[in-house]
Amino acid sequence: MRAEAEALVESIKQSMGLLRRHLDVDTATRRLAELNAKVEDPDLWNDADAAQKIMRERTELEDRLGSIARFERDLEDAATLVELGEMEEDADTEQEGIAQLKALKVEAERRQVEALLSGEVDGNDTYIEVHSGAGGTESCDWARMLFRMYARWGERHKFKVEIIEETSGDEAGIKSATLVVKGHNAHGWAKTESGVHRLVRISPFDSNARRHTSFASVWVYPVIDDKVEIDVKESDCRIDTYRSSGAGGQHVNTTDSAVRITHIPSGIVVACQGERSQHKNRATAWNMLRARLYEAEMMRREAENSKTEASKTEIGWGHQIRSYVLQPYQLVKDLRTGHTSGAPDDVLDGGLDSFMEASLAQRVYGGGPGEVEDVD
Known part of the structure; x- marks a missing residue:
């Protein structure tokens, strides 16, 4: 893989590593399983306010975990596209993969900033x-x-x-x-x-x-x-x-x-x-x-x-x-x-x-x- 693509992949992986550590993926996955179990409780909506908080936390965790998984798949796909372009000496395919990597780098940096929103009330309305x-x-x-x-x-x-x-x-x-x-x-x-x-x-x-x-x-x-x-x-x-x-x-x-x-x-x-x-x-x-x-x-x-x-x-x-x-x-x-x-x-x-x-x-x-x- 050409040097430009390698540098982009390395930068994106560093950002994703920070995101995974900030979210604490293992803990978040366990918490999501707990929330999914609560959602199946037929008495959940007896307390509407508590139920809404549970549903909101569940949706947020699903979105954040799913987002990381999708991002990692997109990174693998883009890197594979660059490698494929090199192997087949297809400059257009290679450039398409590099363009995808550049877009992913911008998105990774944005998410990295968002992950650092750790103030006491940053997550609030x-x-x-x-x-x-x-x-x-x-x-x-x-x-x-x-x-x-x-x-x-x-x-x-x-x-x-x-x-x-x-x-x-x-x-x-x-x-x-x-x-x-x-x-x-x-x-x-x-x-x-x-x-x-x-x-x-x-x-x-x-x-x-x-x-x-x-x-x-x-x-x-x-x-x-x-x-x-x-x-x-x-x-x-x-x-x-x-x-x-x-x-x-x-x-x-x-x-x-x-x-x-x-x-x-x-x-x-x-x-x-x-x-x-x-x-x-x-x-x-x-x-x-x-x-x-x-x-x-x-x-x-x-x-x-x-x-x-x-x-x-x-x-x-x-x-x-x-x-x-x-x-x-x-x-x-x-x-x-x-x-x-x-x-x-x-x-x-x-x-x-x-x-x-x-x-x-x-x-x-x-x-x-x-x-x-x-x-x-």
């Missing part, structure tokens, strides 16, 4: 909040575009995406909105998206067709369960109810069902209007507040442990992480990693994986930010 910046209608429309981008990203991964809260802009777009994205490692993948996102384009709201720059902020924090103890005193909070203002059908705005909770000591504000029931919205808002307080504590600890890392992840209105330029040229650039894409339409349709991979890899392996490219 995640909340994604989007807030428009200064700039009126233009920024509200940009916030709506970002909101759709994250919803489409979740859908591409076959995650379950639900709208928790949405406040419409005065003329178009949204002032703010919150999604919950449910799926394995949803928070681990999305956590580096927090920050300020900038859009440069010819404004559809400007009759003179001038170029405008708009800003919106994104905040990502994990959904936490009852295993994480967060003490929130109701006396420290102000609870307001109001009528829902986002889209949601003819009945949404008829009652004061939406709930906003302000945690006075921290200034954190959460809101929920996804349900018609005020009781359900209140319960969801309390869960969101607990999650925000948990995330704030994690960030405080991170800042204490490493000021260098804190400077990378600190969230502030002046901390821009990514630019999306639609005119005078087309480019999306992450200003932390330098990663770029010349296909902003695809990125805005949820094609965020390469940006997330780059920022996660930077956290894991280090590396400085890319050069900032600015557009006047």
